[in-house]
Amino acid sequence: xIEARRISxxxxxxxxxxxxxxxEMSISIGDGEFVSxxxxxxxxxxxLLNLVAGLERPDDGEILIDGKRILGPGPDRGVMFQDPxxxxxxxxxxxxxxxxxxxxxxxxxxxxxxxxxxxxVNMSGFAKSWVHELSGGMKQRVALARALALEPKTLxxxxxxxxxxxxxxxxxxxxxxxxxxxTGKTILFVTHDMAEAVRLGSRVIVLRARPARVACDVDVAAxxxxxxxxxxxxxxxxxxHLKGALDETGEREAxxxxxxxxxxxxxxxxxxxxxxxxxxxxxxxL
Amino acid sequence: MRRLLVGYALSLVGGIGLxxxxxxxxxxxxxxxxxxxxxxxLPSICWLPMALLWFGLSETAILFVVIAGxxxxxxxxxEAGVRNVPxxxxxxxxxxxxxxxxxxxxxxxxxxxxxxxxxxxxxxTFAWRSLMAGELLFVSGGLGQLLATGRELGDMSRVxxxxxxxxxxxxxxxxxxxxxxxxxxxxxxxxxxx
Numbered sequence: 001x002i003e004a005r006r007i008s009x010x011x012x013x014x015x016x017x018x019x020x021x022x023x024e025m026s027i028s029i030g031d032g033e034f035v036s037x038x039x040x041x042x043x044x045x046x047x048l049l050n051l052v053a054g055l056e057r058p059d060d061g062e063i064l065i066d067g068k069r070i071l072g073p074g075p076d077r078g079v080m081f082q083d084p085x086x087x088x089x090x091x092x093x094x095x096x097x098x099x100x101x102x103x104x105x106x107x108x109x110x111x112x113x114x115x116x117x118x119x120x121v122n123m124s125g126f127a128k129s130w131v132h133e134l135s136g137g138m139k140q141r142v143a144l145a146r147a148l149a150l151e152p153k154t155l156x157x158x159x160x161x162x163x164x165x166x167x168x169x170x171x172x173x174x175x176x177x178x179x180x181x182x183t184g185k186t187i188l189f190v191t192h193d194m195a196e197a198v199r200l201g202s203r204v205i206v207l208r209a210r211p212a213r214v215a216c217d218v219d220v221a222a223x224x225x226x227x228x229x230x231x232x233x234x235x236x237x238x239x240x241h242l243k244g245a246l247d248e249t250g251e252r253e254a255x256x257x258x259x260x261x262x263x264x265x266x267x268x269x270x271x272x273x274x275x276x277x278x279x280x281x282x283x284x285x286l
Numbered sequence: 287m288r289r290l291l292v293g294y295a296l297s298l299v300g301g302i303g304l305x306x307x308x309x310x311x312x313x314x315x316x317x318x319x320x321x322x323x324x325x326x327x328l329p330s331i332c333w334l335p336m337a338l339l340w341f342g343l344s345e346t347a348i349l350f351v352v353i354a355g356x357x358x359x360x361x362x363x364x365e366a367g368v369r370n371v372p373x374x375x376x377x378x379x380x381x382x383x384x385x386x387x388x389x390x391x392x393x394x395x396x397x398x399x400x401x402x403x404x405x406x407x408x409x410x411t412f413a414w415r416s417l418m419a420g421e422l423l424f425v426s427g428g429l430g431q432l433l434a435t436g437r438e439l440g441d442m443s444r445v446x447x448x449x450x451x452x453x454x455x456x457x458x459x460x461x462x463x464x465x466x467x468x469x470x471x472x473x474x475x476x477x478x479x480x
Contacts, residue, residue, distance in 0.1 A: 055380065055381070073380045073383070075382070081377070085377070089475075102379075132475070146382070
C-alpha cells in the first residue's frame with residue numbers, strides 16, 4: 001500500500017523562478033495494482049515517481065509505504081528509467097547482480113536469481129555479453145531483470161519503453177503484463193502515451209498540469225480484461241475518451257478560473273461532470 | 287626508474303584522492319580550486335629549488351619534483367571525470383542500495399575511468415619529464431645524469447644513446463600499457479561505435 005498524503009514539490013529554476021511540480025496531491029495505490037500514471041509533460045508524474053522512489057523528498061506532505069514514511073531509496077522499490085542506465089564496465093549478469101552484491105546476498109543466491117530473472121526477460125543467452133553489444137530493447141530487458149533481481153514489492157517505471165521501436169515496445173509491454181500477473185507486484189508506470197497507459201494498467205490515473213492534480217482515475221481492469229493490445233478498438237477508444245476528458249477538465253478549469261489547487265480528483269469513474277466522456281463510453285460498452 | 291615509479295604511484299593516490307575530494311565538496315573547490323589550477327601552470331622543475339632547500343640533495347627532493355609534476359594533472363582530470371559522471375548512473379545505483387563509499391568505488395570511479403585514464407597518461411608524461419629535468423640539474427645518478435655527463439664530456443654518441451633510450455622507454459609504456467588499457471575501456475564503453 002502506497003499512500004501519498006497532500007504532497008507538494010517545488011523546483012527552483014533560474015529562468016522561470018519557482019515552479020510547483022506537485023501541489024498537495026494525494027494518491028493511494030493498493031498492493032498488486034498496476035497503476036498507469038499518465039499526463040502531459042509538466043504534470044508532475046515523474047516527480048511523483050521520484051518521490052516514491054525516495055530519490056527526492058517532498059517539500060510538504062508525506063508518502064507512506066505500508067504505513068512507513070519514505071526516507072530514501074530502498075530495495076523494496078525497484079526503479080526503471082527511460083534510459084536503461086546499465087553500467088558499461090560490467091557484463092550483463094554483473095549488472096543484474098549489482099544490487100544483490102550491494103545487499104551482500106550470498107553468491108549462490110545471486111547467481112540463481114541472476115539466471116532466473118534473465119530468463120524471465122528472455123535474455124538468458126546474453127549473461128556474459130557487454131552492455132554495448134545489446135540493442136535498446138535488450139538493454140531495457142536487462143534493466144527490468146536488474147530491477148526485479150532484488151525482488152522488490154513495488155516496481156517504479158518512468159517511461160521505460162518511451163525510446164524503443166514499436167516492435168520491442170510491444171513485446172516488452174506484453175512481457176511486463178505477464179510478469180505482473182505472475183509475480184503480483186505493485187507497479188507504478190509513468191507514461192505520456194495514453195494508449196500504453198490503458199493497455200498496461202489495471203488502473204489509469206490521468207494527471208493534469210499546472211497545478212498538477214488528478215484529472216481522472218479509472219479502474220481499467222473492471223472494464224477491459226487482459227490481454228489487451230494497443231490496437232484493440234476498446235483500448236483506442238478508451239484512450240481517446242480519457243484524452244477528451246483531460247481536455248474537457250482543462251478547459252472547464254480555465255473558464256471557471258478555479259485555481260484553488262485542491263487534490264480532489266475532478267473525475268471519478270463514471271462520476272463528476274468532467275467525466276462525461278468516460279461515463280458515456282461506459283454506458284455504451286457495459 | 288624506481289624514483290619514477292614511486293613518485294608516480296604517490297601522485298596517483300594523491301591525485302585521485304584530491305580530485306574526488308574536489309569533485310565532492312563545493313567549499314574545497316572554492317578554497318583551493320584556483321590554487322590547483324594556478325599551480326598547474328607552474329613547470330614542475332620550478333619546484334626544484336624549493337625541494338633542494340627542504341630536503342637537501344637527496345632522493346626525497348627528486349621524488350618531490352616528480353610528484354609536483356604529475357599530481358595536479360591527475361587531480362584535475364579526476365575532478366572533471368567525476369563531475370561528468372551521468373547523474374542517472376548514481377540515481378540507478380542509489381535505487382539499488384548503493385551509498386557512500388561503495389557508491390564511489392563501484393559506480394562513480396568506474397564511470398569516471400576514461401577521464402581518469404587520460405589524466406594518468408598525462409601524469410605519467412609529466413612525471414617522466416620532471417624526473418629527467420631534475421636529474422639533469424643536479425647529480426643524482428640516472429638517465430638524466432648520464433645525459434649531463436655526456437654533455438660535459440662532449441660525447442655526442444652518449445647523448446644520442448640516452449635520448450634514444452628515453453624515447454624507447456616512453457614508447458614502451460605508451461604502447462604496452464596506456465594504449466591497451468584505453469582501447470579496452472573505449473571498447474567496453476562503446477565509444478568507438480556511433
